Structure formats: structure tokens, C-alpha cells
Amino acid sequence: MLRSNTGAGAQPDTRIAQHSIRRLPLEVLLELFVVFQQLDPRPSHLLRISHVCRQWRQLIHGFSRFWSGLDLCVSNPEIDLQAAYWLERAGQQLLCISIRHDGSNEPDGIISKSTLLRLVHILRPSVPRWVSFLAQFLPSYAELFFEECRGPASRLRLFSIELVGPVYDHDILMPKSILLGSDPDTTPNASNEVWVHAIRCIPIFAPLGSRVTDLQLHIGGPIGFVSADDLLAMISSCPNITRLHLIGPRGQTLSEPLREESVVLPHLVELEIKCIREVDFLLRHTTFPTLRSLVLMGFEWCSEIVDILDHVFRTCESLAAVELRHGFDEGFSPGAISSNPIVATSLVKFHMDVDPIALPLLRLLVIPNVRDLDIRNAPFEIVHWLCSHSNFLHAASFSAISHLPPPHQITSFPTLASLYISDTPQLLDHVQTPRLENLTVCGVSNRSSHLKSSLRSLIERSGPALLTLQLTHLVVADRDLVWCLQRLPLITRLDITACSVTDTLLRSLSTPISTEQGTEWLLPRLKSIVLAGNSHMTPSGVIVFLKSRNSPHHLETNSTRPPRVASDVTFAASAHVEEGAMAEIRVSSLPPLSLRRLQL
Numbered sequence: 001m002l003r004s005n006t007g008a009g010a011q012p013d014t015r016i017a018q019h020s021i022r023r024l025p026l027e028v029l030l031e032l033f034v035v036f037q038q039l040d041p042r043p044s045h046l047l048r049i050s051h052v053c054r055q056w057r058q059l060i061h062g063f064s065r066f067w068s069g070l071d072l073c074v075s076n077p078e079i080d081l082q083a084a085y086w087l088e089r090a091g092q093q094l095l096c097i098s099i100r101h102d103g104s105n106e107p108d109g110i111i112s113k114s115t116l117l118r119l120v121h122i123l124r125p126s127v128p129r130w131v132s133f134l135a136q137f138l139p140s141y142a143e144l145f146f147e148e149c150r151g152p153a154s155r156l157r158l159f160s161i162e163l164v165g166p167v168y169d170h171d172i173l174m175p176k177s178i179l180l181g182s183d184p185d186t187t188p189n190a191s192n193e194v195w196v197h198a199i200r201c202i203p204i205f206a207p208l209g210s211r212v213t214d215l216q217l218h219i220g221g222p223i224g225f226v227s228a229d230d231l232l233a234m235i236s237s238c239p240n241i242t243r244l245h246l247i248g249p250r251g252q253t254l255s256e257p258l259r260e261e262s263v264v265l266p267h268l269v270e271l272e273i274k275c276i277r278e279v280d281f282l283l284r285h286t287t288f289p290t291l292r293s294l295v296l297m298g299f300e301w302c303s304e305i306v307d308i309l310d311h312v313f314r315t316c317e318s319l320a321a322v323e324l325r326h327g328f329d330e331g332f333s334p335g336a337i338s339s340n341p342i343v344a345t346s347l348v349k350f351h352m353d354v355d356p357i358a359l360p361l362l363r364l365l366v367i368p369n370v371r372d373l374d375i376r377n378a379p380f381e382i383v384h385w386l387c388s389h390s391n392f393l394h395a396a397s398f399s400a401i402s403h404l405p406p407p408h409q410i411t412s413f414p415t416l417a418s419l420y421i422s423d424t425p426q427l428l429d430h431v432q433t434p435r436l437e438n439l440t441v442c443g444v445s446n447r448s449s450h451l452k453s454s455l456r457s458l459i460e461r462s463g464p465a466l467l468t469l470q471l472t473h474l475v476v477a478d479r480d481l482v483w484c485l486q487r488l489p490l491i492t493r494l495d496i497t498a499c500s501v502t503d504t505l506l507r508s509l510s511t512p513i514s515t516e517q518g519t520e521w522l523l524p525r526l527k528s529i530v531l532a533g534n535s536h537m538t539p540s541g542v543i544v545f546l547k548s549r550n551s552p553h554h555l556e557t558n559s560t561r562p563p564r565v566a567s568d569v570t571f572a573a574s575a576h577v578e579e580g581a582m583a584e585i586r587v588s589s590l591p592p593l594s595l596r597r598l599q600l
Contacts (some may be wrong), residue, residue: 005499030334067086067093068089068090068093072097073102074099074116076111077111080118095126095129096132100136100591101164121148125151130156135162136164137162137163142176146177151180152180153208157193159197159208159212161176161201162198163201164200175202176201178206179206193211193213194208194214198218199218203235204230204233204237212240212241213243214241214242214243216244217246228254228278229257233499235282236263241298243270254278254281255280262285263287264286265288272296274298277298277299277403280299280308288316292319293321293322295325300329305357305358309358320350324351326353342365347369348370350373350386353376354376373396374396376398377400380404381565383405383411384405384409386409393415394415394416394418395417401425404427413431416436417436418436418438419431419440421440424441429457434464436462437465439469440471449474453475467492468494472497473499476500477500480499481501485509488523491525493526493528496531497531497533503537503541506537506544507541508522510549519560528565529566530567532569542567550565
């Protein structure tokens with residue numbers, strides 16, 4: 001038992017603890033250092049530990065695994081000496097190389113080119129042991145580094161490069177040739193796939209490209225000019241990629257390619273291109289027969305895009321997910337397309353912001369197995385066409401649907417479980433959803449959106465067994481909503497946000513009524529409620545409701561009482577809420593409670 005001595009000349013307890021640590025076997029101490037490195041892999045922190053005592057320094061400096069991660073900064077004038085020092089201690093360990101730029105663009109803030117060359121010559125013999133390489137370079141330094149750094153990178157799994165420094169609107173994004181070798185890793189069960197991430201740089205791989213399976217390029221910005229030919233050269237240097245993501249600053253412009261031959265990507269399954277206007281320049285020069293997922297965002301609609309999508313839908317037999325978002329139209333007229341229907345049997349997810357130029361295409365598209373459908377800014381005829389041929393639709397979202405038909409025209413959704421409607425609440429008058437479980441209806445925040453009798457009509461027509469109901473930015477009468485809730489006894493979650501309902505609804509939820517069968521509550525299975533920004537609801541009404549559901553007598557055994565309710569309550573900034581009322585709401589709520597005021 002350790003005992004503290006409080007007499008004269010006593011040594012602190014820390015001295016005793018230090019002696020205890022020194023008695024630890026070296027193997028145990030080493031394991032502690034390994035755990036520390038796993039929790040905080042930054043090499044500089046482990047080096048600080050090595051300064052504690054000579055024994056710790058010898059242990060850390062003699063364990064090669066601790067030196068396998070080279071963290072180099074280009075502002076260090078002795079970066080080449082640091083790399084040599086670390087490589088010597090790393091022995092034959094596999095290496096993770098990181099070359100960081102500290103943000104300085106001044107000549108005094110970065111190493112000289114002669115130092116960079118010495119660094120390359122020190123690192124080059126270790127290329128076969130690189131597992132990851134992450135670098136930030138000024139453009140001229142990247143050129144010099146990769147001209148000199150080459151070798152068989154058989155163990156490489158991650159390659160990331162970012163060009164740093166000021167960028168101007170007139171700048172041209174230049175390609176960089178990466179001359180690392182492609183010798184495969186012969187280690188048993190080794191993966192030879194390489195993941196590539198590039199920012200403001202177009203890497204064109206020579207031998208290594210055959211092993212690249214994931215390629216992600218952030219063009220960055222603003223960049224005044226990007227060559228489509230350079231992007232296609234980058235893609236063609238990686239013929240075995242399975243995932244390709246290209247992301248540009250919004251409205252990035254491409255030059256029209258000069259090449260005529262197509263880039264064939266026989267293994268590509270996921271293609272995502274964002275914020276590149278002339279996406280058709282790339283798509284019309286690539287072929288991807290095994291594509292499963294296509295995402296296009298922030299592109300310019302034109303007749304060429306429609307033709308490309310027509311071809312993709314007809315030829316990509318494994319295509320399962322398509323998302324077309326935030327496209328814009330410069331006034332192009334729809335072109336002529338084939339009149340033959342497009343039957344995309346493999347498509348199970350289809351999300352699209354509809355542009356008028358794409359309407360002829362959509363009128364031909366048949367997606368019988370779609371399960372997740374999201375359509376925005378389309379006339380009702382497109383919604384009706386797509387859904388009338390869908391046999392397994394599970395979740396649907398419709399926003400800003402125009403040209404609604406007469407009330408008697410109904411579209412049936414026999415398998416639909418979740419429905420989201422935004423900007424067009426009257427769409428409820430035209431759907432039949434007998435298996436609906438989750439319903440969200442949103443109006444428009446800056447104008448009055450009247451629900452009228454649409455929800456009531458849906459319930460009378462379909463009799464859905466709703467479990468959740470969310471209403472947002474809607475003008476709805478208390479009596480109409482109470483009538484609907486009386487016919488939706490299975491609801492467990494209710495969300496009412498920025499609606500016109502009043503305390504009358506809360507009183508209906510708070511007061512049971514007596515019937516021949518006994519006491520009945522409105523929404524007897526309700527477990528969660530959100531009340532946010534409803535300007536006609538008062539704190540006193542909320543308090544009465546929460547007390548009725550969460551008062552202490554709920555602890556008593558009474559099978560007729562509904563469950564306690566978790567609440568998320570938000571009052572409008574204009575509402576007068578006394579602190580005493582806020583405190584009473586907290587007391588009456590079932591934890592965890594979210595209670596706040598909306599800010600103007």
C-alpha cells in the first residue's frame with residue numbers, strides 16, 4: 001500500500017508513481033504507446049512523449065512502427081533531413097506519406113526547389129512501401145515533384161493531391177502526369193485497388209491508372225477554364241474505375257472536346273457530376289455499360305442531355321438509381337427523340353427536377369419497379385404517367401406539381417407507404433393511398449397555402465392507417481383537423497409547424513370523451529409531438545395538453561390512458577411567453593424535451 005509522508009523532507013506522491021511506471025515491463029509500456037498513437041496519430045505528439053526520459057526515448061526511437069507515418073511541411077527548411085531521419089527509423093515498415101502546405105505563398109514561407117529535389121530523391125526509394133500519399137503543392141512544385149518521383153507503387157491504396165495558392169478567374173486548370181508504377185501487390189489476399197482524390201488538379205496516370213478504382217476530382221474555384229479533353233484524358237487513364245465523382249464550382253464552364261473517340265469504362269457503377277454546366281461534353285464521349293447509379297447536379301439542360309439520358313435509360317441494363325437536380329435551361333427547344341417507350345426495369349430510385357425540355361423523354365419513360373420516386377416542378381400528367389406504371393412504389397415525394405386535373409381524376413398508389421407533398425397540398429385530392437403510413441404536407445412559407453378539405457377527402461377515399469403526420473406552413477381549420485385525427489387512431493407522431501391551428505386542437509387532444517365503449521382519447525397511441533411556430537397556440541394550451549398526457553397518474557396502471565408524450569415545442573419570436581410558463585412546460589414534459597423560441 002502506497003502511503004503519503006507528510007513530515008519534513010517528504011517526497012511528493014508523484015515520485016512514487018514515477019518509480020511505479022519505471023517498473024513496468026518494456027512490452028507493456030510499448031503497448032501503452034501503441035494505444036496512445038491509435039488515439040492520437042499525430043507524430044509530433046508521440047515525439048513529445050519521447051522527451052520524458054531516456055528509456056522512453058530509446059523505446060520510441062527504436063520501434064519502427066512509430067515512424068511509418070511521415071508528416072512533412074513545406075515550410076520546414078530541413079524537410080529533406082526530416083524525411084531521411086524518419087525513413088531511417090521506419091526501417092522496412094509500410095509508409096503513409098503526408099506533405100502539407102501551411103498556407104504561405106511567399107518565397108520565404110516555402111522550401112526552395114533544390115530542397116524539394118533532395119526530398120524527392122530521399123523519398124523515391126521508398127515508393128514500393130507507400131500505402132498512402134497525401135500532398136498539398138503549389139502548381140510549379142507539383143510539376144517538379146512528379147517529374148522526378150516515380151517507381152513501382154505496388155502497395156499504394158490512397159493517393160490525394162491538392163494544388164494550393166491563389167487562383168484567378170483567368171487561370172487554366174492544367175493536367176499533371178503521375179508516373180508512379182502499377183506493379184500489383186503480390187501479398188496474399190492483398191487488394192490492388194487505389195482510391196484517388198484530387199483538388200484543383202487533373203491527375204493523368206500512366207502505369208498506375210489501371211489500378212485506380214475510385215476517382216474523385218474537386219475542380220475548386222473560381223477557375224476560368226477547364227478543358228473537357230483534359231478531364232477525358234484523366235478518365236481514360238483509369239480504365240478500371242468503378243466510382244467517378246467530378247465536382248466543380250457552381251456554373252463551371254468546360255471547353256468543347258476535340259477528341260472524337262469514346263472513353264470506355266466497362267466497370268463503372270457509380271457516376272456523380274456536380275456543378276459542371278456542359279456535362280454533355282463528358283457524357284457523350286464516355287461509355288459505361290454497367291452503370292448502376294447516375295447523379296447529375298447543377299448542369300445545363302439541352303437537347304444533347306436529353307439524347308444522352310435516352311441512350312442511358314435504354315442501354316444501361318443495371319441502372320438502379322438516377323438523380324437529376326438543379327439543372328437550368330437557357331431557352332433550348334426540345335429535340336426530336338424516338339417514339340418507342342423506354343422501359344427501365346432495373347430502376348428502383350428516380351429523383352428529378354423536371355425541365356420542360358425533358359418532358360418528351362419522361363412521357364416515354366416506364367419504370368415499373370421503382371420504389372423511391374421524387375419529382376419536382378412537373379405537370380400532373382408526368383406524375384400520373386410515371387406512377388400508373390409503377391407496381392412497387394414505396395416512398396414518393398412531389399413538389400410544385402402544376403396543371404392539376406379535375407377533382408374526379410384519381411391516381412392510385414396501392415403500395416405507397418410514405419408520401420411527401422410540397423407546394424401543392426391540393427394534390428391530395430387526386431391520390432388514393434390505402435396503405436399509406438407516413439404523410440407530410442408542406443405549404444409555402446411566404447404565402448397562404450390552404451389545406452381546405454384535401455386531407456379529409458384523402459382519408460374518406462383511402463382510409464389510410466397513418467402512423468406519422470406532418471403539416472407545415474398550412475392554413476387548416478381546427479375542426480377539420482380534429483375530424484381527420486379522429487379517423488387516424490394509429491398515429492404515434494404528430495408534427496404541426498407554422499400552421500393556423502389554435503388551442504382548440506390542443507384541448508381536443510387533452511380531453512377524453514365518454515362513449516358506450518368507455519373513455520376514448522384523440523390519438524390514443526401518440527408518443528411524440530412537434531409544435532413549432534404556430535402563432536395561434538399559447539403556452540397555456542401547451543401546458544394543459546402536456547399535463548393531460550404526462551401527469552404523475554400515468555404511473556398508475558390504467559390500460560385506458562394513452563402513453564406519455566415526448567415533445568418538441570417552439571414558440572414564435574413574436575409570442576409573449578413568461579418564464580413561469582416555460583418552467584411549467586419543462587416540468588410537464590417527458591424528457592428529453594426540446595423547448596425554444598424562434599429567432600427573427
